[in-house]
Amino acid sequence: QVQLVESGGGSVQAGGSLRLSCAISGYRYSNYCMAWFRQAPGKEREGIARIHSDGTTDYADSVKGRFTISEGRFTISNRNAQNTLYLQMNNLKPEDTAVYYCAAAVERSGYCPSEYAYWGPGTQVTVSS
Numbered sequence: 001q002v003q004l005v006e007s008g009g010g011s012v013q014a015g016g017s018l019r020l021s022c023a024i025s026g027y028r029y030s031n032y033c034m035a036w037f038r039q040a041p042g043k044e045r046e047g048i049a050r051i052h053s054d055g056t057t058d059y060a061d062s063v064k065g066r067f068t069i070s071e072g073r074f075t076i077s078n079r080n081a082q083n084t085l086y087l088q089m090n091n092l093k094p095e096d097t098a099v100y101y102c103a104a105a106v107e108r109s110g111y112c113p114s115e116y117a118y119w120g121p122g123t124q125v126t127v128s129s
Contacts, residue, residue: 002026002118004102009123016092016127022085022102022120033105033112036069036087038098038125045101049087053107066091092127100125 008020020036035050048060049069057069072084085102100123103116 002104004104004118004120006100006102006120006123009100009125011126011128012092014093014127014129017088017090018092018125020087020089020100020102020123020125022087024083024085024102024104026081027083027104027118028081029106031107033107033116034069034071034083034085035103035105035112035116036067036085037101037103037116038096039101039122040095040098043098046098050112051085052110052112063089063096089125092125094127094129096125097127098125099123 003025005023006020008018010018012018032053033050035047037045037047039045048063049067051057051069051071059067068088070086102120104118105113105116
């Protein structure tokens, strides 16, 4: 069973930084896409950063240059696959206020799907001016 759990959210003033973590377990596919999404009140969910299994990354224009996605070491031991996904957020702005979600999906032929199969419950990030 694949499980994702985010942590690291909180409240920060504009210009500050936060680092989100996502603990991923049970994901055994060697080709994967892992991503961070966010949803602000009254707005649609927005994909902001993703990483492919080969390490390549993509960012939404709204966070490019301020946010960095990375991952820890993917390990499989005792039939338990584990990985950690990170999102380093610098120079935060009030418009970054949202619930942040991590997600995972199988990468096929080098492409990430439009819909991700596995999601965490989310963590709140609030940026005050």
